[in-house]
Amino acid sequence: MQAKAGQFFSSGHTNNWAVLVCTSRFWFNYRHVANTLSVYRSVKRLGIPDSHIVLMLADDMACNHRNPKPATVFSHKNMELNVYGDDVEVDYRGYEVTVENFLRVLTGRLPPSTPRSKRLLSDDHSNILIYLTGTSRWNGFLKFQDSEEISNVELADAFEQMWTKRRYNELLFIIDTCQGASMYERFYSPNLMALASSQVGEDSLSHQPDLAIGVHLMDRYTFYLLEFLEDIHPASTANMNDLFKVCPKSQCVSTPGHRTDLFLRDPGNVLITDFFGSVRKVEITMETINLTAPMVHLAVESELKTESQSYVDQLPVAEIIHQKPKQRDWHPPDGFILGLWTLILLVFFKTYGAKHLKHIF
Amino acid sequence: MGLLSDPNRRRALTKLLTRLNAPICVMCYLAGVAWFMGLAFEPFTLRTYMSENAMGSTMVEERFPAGERALATGREFAAHKKKVGGMPVDWLVKTMQSRGLEVFTQSFTRKLPFPDENKERYMVRGTNVYGILRAPRAPRTEALVLSAPCSEGNNNNQAVGLLLGLAQYFRSQIHWAKDIIFLVNEHDLIGMQAWLEGYHHTNTTGGDWSPLQGRGGSIQAALSLELSSDVITSLDLVLEGLNGQLPNLDLANLFYAFCQKIGVLCTIQGKLQRNDWDTTSGYSHAAQTMMLMVLKQASGRPWGDHGLFLRYHIEAASIRGINSFRQYKTDTTTIGRLLEGMYRKLNNLLERLHQSYFFYLMPSLSRFVSIGYYMPAFGLLAVILLLRVSFHLWDNRGFYFYLTPSSPGVLSILTPVVISHMTGVALYTLPILSQEMAVQHFPVSETEAVVLTAIAIYTAGLALPHNTHRLLQGEGTEEGWRVLKLVALLYLAVLLGCTALINFSLGFILALSLVPIAAFITPHTPKALSAAIMVLLSPGCTLLYCVFVFQELQETPVSLQDGWMLFLSVISQGILDHALYGSLVYPLLALLIYPCWLLLWNILFWK
Numbered sequence: 001m002q003a004k005a006g007q008f009f010s011s012g013h014t015n016n017w018a019v020l021v022c023t024s025r026f027w028f029n030y031r032h033v034a035n036t037l038s039v040y041r042s043v044k045r046l047g048i049p050d051s052h053i054v055l056m057l058a059d060d061m062a063c064n065h066r067n068p069k070p071a072t073v074f075s076h077k078n079m080e081l082n083v084y085g086d087d088v089e090v091d092y093r094g095y096e097v098t099v100e101n102f103l104r105v106l107t108g109r110l111p112p113s114t115p116r117s118k119r120l121l122s123d124d125h126s127n128i129l130i131y132l133t134g135t136s137r138w139n140g141f142l143k144f145q146d147s148e149e150i151s152n153v154e155l156a157d158a159f160e161q162m163w164t165k166r167r168y169n170e171l172l173f174i175i176d177t178c179q180g181a182s183m184y185e186r187f188y189s190p191n192l193m194a195l196a197s198s199q200v201g202e203d204s205l206s207h208q209p210d211l212a213i214g215v216h217l218m219d220r221y222t223f224y225l226l227e228f229l230e231d232i233h234p235a236s237t238a239n240m241n242d243l244f245k246v247c248p249k250s251q252c253v254s255t256p257g258h259r260t261d262l263f264l265r266d267p268g269n270v271l272i273t274d275f276f277g278s279v280r281k282v283e284i285t286m287e288t289i290n291l292t293a294p295m296v297h298l299a300v301e302s303e304l305k306t307e308s309q310s311y312v313d314q315l316p317v318a319e320i321i322h323q324k325p326k327q328r329d330w331h332p333p334d335g336f337i338l339g340l341w342t343l344i345l346l347v348f349f350k351t352y353g354a355k356h357l358k359h360i361f
Numbered sequence: 362m363g364l365l366s367d368p369n370r371r372r373a374l375t376k377l378l379t380r381l382n383a384p385i386c387v388m389c390y391l392a393g394v395a396w397f398m399g400l401a402f403e404p405f406t407l408r409t410y411m412s413e414n415a416m417g418s419t420m421v422e423e424r425f426p427a428g429e430r431a432l433a434t435g436r437e438f439a440a441h442k443k444k445v446g447g448m449p450v451d452w453l454v455k456t457m458q459s460r461g462l463e464v465f466t467q468s469f470t471r472k473l474p475f476p477d478e479n480k481e482r483y484m485v486r487g488t489n490v491y492g493i494l495r496a497p498r499a500p501r502t503e504a505l506v507l508s509a510p511c512s513e514g515n516n517n518n519q520a521v522g523l524l525l526g527l528a529q530y531f532r533s534q535i536h537w538a539k540d541i542i543f544l545v546n547e548h549d550l551i552g553m554q555a556w557l558e559g560y561h562h563t564n565t566t567g568g569d570w571s572p573l574q575g576r577g578g579s580i581q582a583a584l585s586l587e588l589s590s591d592v593i594t595s596l597d598l599v600l601e602g603l604n605g606q607l608p609n610l611d612l613a614n615l616f617y618a619f620c621q622k623i624g625v626l627c628t629i630q631g632k633l634q635r636n637d638w639d640t641t642s643g644y645s646h647a648a649q650t651m652m653l654m655v656l657k658q659a660s661g662r663p664w665g666d667h668g669l670f671l672r673y674h675i676e677a678a679s680i681r682g683i684n685s686f687r688q689y690k691t692d693t694t695t696i697g698r699l700l701e702g703m704y705r706k707l708n709n710l711l712e713r714l715h716q717s718y719f720f721y722l723m724p725s726l727s728r729f730v731s732i733g734y735y736m737p738a739f740g741l742l743a744v745i746l747l748l749r750v751s752f753h754l755w756d757n758r759g760f761y762f763y764l765t766p767s768s769p770g771v772l773s774i775l776t777p778v779v780i781s782h783m784t785g786v787a788l789y790t791l792p793i794l795s796q797e798m799a800v801q802h803f804p805v806s807e808t809e810a811v812v813l814t815a816i817a818i819y820t821a822g823l824a825l826p827h828n829t830h831r832l833l834q835g836e837g838t839e840e841g842w843r844v845l846k847l848v849a850l851l852y853l854a855v856l857l858g859c860t861a862l863i864n865f866s867l868g869f870i871l872a873l874s875l876v877p878i879a880a881f882i883t884p885h886t887p888k889a890l891s892a893a894i895m896v897l898l899s900p901g902c903t904l905l906y907c908v909f910v911f912q913e914l915q916e917t918p919v920s921l922q923d924g925w926m927l928f929l930s931v932i933s934q935g936i937l938d939h940a941l942y943g944s945l946v947y948p949l950l951a952l953l954i955y956p957c958w959l960l961l962w963n964i965l966f967w968k
C-alpha cells in the first residue's frame with residue numbers, strides 16, 4: 001500500500017479547469033454552439049463542476065426566434081440528444097465573447113469586479129482544457145464574432161503568459177475550425193498539447209443537417225469526438241493516443257492534426273480524464289499508512305525528459321536597466337528611411353543634371 | 362516623352378483618329394452589337410449561385426399539406442367575388458381573422474388622366490385587404506410579404522386560395538423570425554401602389570388612399586403569386602420591375618434552387634431551359650430569352666405586382682403558374698411546399714439581400730450575365746459619339762478652331778436647342794391637357810385623342826427646321842452646324858450614358874438607333890436619303906420595331922394592322938404608367954431624347 005502511494009502523486013495536477021469557447025454567431029452557425037455544448041456536456045459528465053468551467057457562447061441558439069424547438073440545442077439529427085439541457089451555465093454570452101475577454105480570462109487580468117464564475121482561477125497544479133470552435137477563413141487567424149480575429153501568435157503569447165504566471169500544470173488545446181492546425185503552430189510554452197480538426201489549407205466540414213430545424217447540427221470532428229467521449233467514464237483508462245485517432249480522414253474528410261513536442265509526458269501515459277474529467281484519486285483503505293520516508297516515484301524515470309524545466313526569471317532587472325537590447329538579426333533599413341534617401345538622391349540628380357551620374361558609376 | 366505629352370506624337374494620334382474615324386466608328390458599332398449578341402452564348406455566361414450565407418446551406422423538409430383545402434378556399438373566394446361583383450372584403454376579413462391573422466383594410470381611389478382601354482377603367486375605387494401574421498417570439502421589426510391580386514373573372518382565384526392556405530399553415534409554426542403580411546390587392550398595380558405608399562408614408566403619384574392601421578416593420582422581401590388553374594405545368598418567374606429595376610439575383614437563385622429541389626418545371630420569360638448551347642437553335646433560344654428580358658426592362662413598366670416594391674429597396678419577384686399542354690402536372694400542395702421552403706429561407710435572412718448582383722441579364726434561369734460583362738457593349742456604342750466629337754474638333758483645323766474669328770453667335774446655336782426642348786415639353790404636356798379639346802372636335806375616344814395628339818406633335822416636329830430658319834435672321838454659318846453637332850453629340854452621350862447606368866436595356870436600344878444617325882448626319886449628306894433614314898431610326902419608330910420584335914419573340918407575331926394598334930396602346934400605357942406609378946420612360950423620351958433627335962434633324966436641314 002505504501003508502495004502504491006507513490007503512484008498517487010505522479011500526475012502532478014490537483015484540479016481541472018475547462019475553457020470552452022464558441023466564437024461565431026448567427027443562426028446558420030448553429031453547429032458551432034452545438035459543438036461547444038457537446039464538449040461542455042462531456043466535461044460536466046466526467047466530473048468538472050460548473051465553477052471550474054468557463055463557457056463562452058457568442059450567440060444564443062436555443063432561444064433564437066428561428067429555432068423550431070425553443071430552449072434546445074441538438075447535436076444529433078432526429079433530435080436524439082439535447083446538449084443544452086436544464087442546467088447549462090453560460091459565463092460569457094453574446095457580445096461579451098471577444099478576443100479581449102478571452103485573453104483576459106486566460107491570463108487572469110480581469111477587473112476586480114469580475115465575478116468568480118467569469119474567472120479562470122487556475123494555479124500551477126491545474127490541468128486546463130481549452131476548446132475553440134468557430135470559422136476561420138485564413139491561415140493563422142480565428143474569427144471572433146464577424147468583427148475581430150485572434151492570431152496564432154497572440155494565442156501562443158497568452159499561453160506563455162499563463163506559464164510565466166504559473167497558471168497551469170498541463171494544457172490541452174483543441175480547435176475545430178478550418179485550417180485549425182495553423183493555430184497551434186506558434187506555441188512555445190512547455191506542457192502544451194494541441195489537437196486540431198484540419199490541417200492548413202483544409203476545410204473542416206459540417207456533419208449532418210437536420211431537416212426539421214434546417215441547419216447543420218455539428219461539425220464532423222466534434223461529432224466523432226463526442227461519440228468517443230460518450231464511451232469515456234470517470235474510471236476509464238483511455239489515453240491520448242486514442243484521442244489522436246478520433247475522426248480519421250475517411251470520416252472527417254479533413255486530416256486532424258496534433259502536436260505533442262512541447263508536452264513533457266508521453267501521450268500514451270496521459271489519461272483522457274486528466275483533462276476532460278475531474279477525477280479524484282480516491283482509494284479507500286481500512287489500514288493506516290505511515291508516510292515517513294520520502295516518496296519514491298515508481299514511474300519509470302526514463303520516460304520523463306531529463307531536462308528540467310525552470311520558470312523564467314519574473315523580473316529580469318539586468319536586462320531592463322543598463323543594457324541595450326542586443327540586436328540578433330540584421331534588419332534592413334526601414335522603408336521610410338530608404339524612401340527618404342532615394343528622394344534626396346533623385347532631387348540632387350534632377351537639379352544638377354544626369355551627367356553627374358557618370359561620376360558615381 | 363509620353364504618348365500624350367509629346368506634341369509630335371499627339372499630332373500623329375489625332376491625325377490617325379481623324380483619318381480613320383469613320384472606319385473605327387463602324388467597327389465599334391459592329392463590335393458593340395456583336396458583344397451584345399455574344400452575351401447569350403453560354404460559355405460567356407456564369408452559372409447562378411447562392412451568394413447569401415444566411416440562405417445558403419440550410420435545408421428544411423417542407424411539410425405543407427393542405428393544397429386541396431386551399432383550392433376549396435379559392436372556389437369560395439370566386440363565388441363571393443361574383444356575388445359582390447368586385448372584391449369580397451367582408452368575406453376576406455372574416456376568413457383571415459379565422460386563420461389567426463391581424464386583418465386590416467385600406468380603401469383607395471384614383472382618377473386616371475384618361476381612360477385605360479386595355480383594362481377598361483377610368484375612375485378606380487377599391488380596397489386592399491391584408492393580414493399580418495406576427496412572429497411568435499420576435500420583435501416586430503422586419504416583415505415578409507406574400508401577395509395575390511384580386512382580378513376580375515376567373516383569374517387568380519387559386520392564388521388567393523393558396524395564400525389563405527399558407528397563412529393557416531404558417532400560423533401554426535413557431536419558427537418565424539419576421540412578421541409575414543398576406544396581402545390581397547385590388548386593381549393590381551394601382552392597389553399595390555396605394556398600399557406601398559400607405560405603408561411607407563410617401564405619396565409620390567398623387568393617389569388618394571386611407572392610411573394603414575396596421576404595420577409590420579421594414580419589409581425584407583416580397584413575392585407576388587399569380588395562379589389561375591388548379592394544376593400547373595410550370596412556374597414562371599417575373600423579375601422586371603418599374604423603370605427596369607431588377608430584384609437582387611439571390612431571389613432568382615432561391616427560386617431556381619427550390620424548383621430544382623422540389624422538381625417543378627421553372628421558366629423565365631415563359632421559355633424553358635435548354636442544354637444544347639452549342640447548336641444554333643440552342644443559342645438562338647438563349648438569345649431570344651435575353652432579348653425578351655431586354656425589351657421588358659427597356660419598357661420601364663412593372664411586369665408583375667412585384668414591380669412596385671423595388672423602388673423601396675424591397676427585393677420582390679412575381680411567380681406565375683402556367684398550365685400548358687404538358688403531361689406532367691404539379692398540384693397546389695407542391696406549389697405550397699415550394700413557397701413554404703422559400704419563405705423559410707427568407708426567414709433566415711439577417712440583412713436585406715445585398716450579396717448578389719442588382720444589375721444582370723438572364724439568358725436562362727440558371728445562367729446570368731452581370732453588369733461588368735454587358736456594359737462594354739454599351740460602352741462601345743458610346744465611344745462612337747466621343748470619336749465623332751474628336752473628329753469634329755480636330756478635323757483639318759488643328760486644336761483651336763473655335764477661336765477663329767468667324768465663330769457663330771450663341772443665339773444661332775441656342776435657338777434650335779430651345780425650340781427642340783420646347784417641342785419636347787409640348788409632347789410631354791399637351792396630349793393629356795388637350796384631350797378635352799380633341800374629343801370635342803374629332804370623333805375619337807379620350808385615349809385615342811391622347812395618343813394621336815402625341816403622334817401629331819411628334820410629326821409636327823419634323824417641320825421645325827423650316828420654321829426655325831424663318832425666325833432667325835440671316836443664315837447659319839458653316840461653323841454653326843459644327844458647334845451644334847458637337848453640342849448634340851455630347852448631349853446625347855451624356856444622356857445615353859446616364860440612361861444606361863439606370864436602365865441598361867433602354868440605353869442600349871436607344872443607342873442602337875440614335876448613335877448611327879448622330880454620328881453621320883451633316884448638312885452635306887444627301888437630304889432625301891438622310892431624312893428617310895433619320896425618320897426610320899427615330900425614337901418613335903424604334904418603339905414600333907420593338908413592339909413587332911417583342912411580339913415575334915413571344916411567338917405571337919402580329920400583322921401590320923394589329924401591330925399599329927398595339928403600338929398605339931403601348932404609347933397610352935407608357936403615359937399612364939408615368940402618371941400612375943412614376944415610370945420615367947415617357948418623360949425621358951419626350952423631354953430629353955426627342956429634343957436631342959430634333960437637334961440632329963435641325964442639323965440635317967441646316968442652311
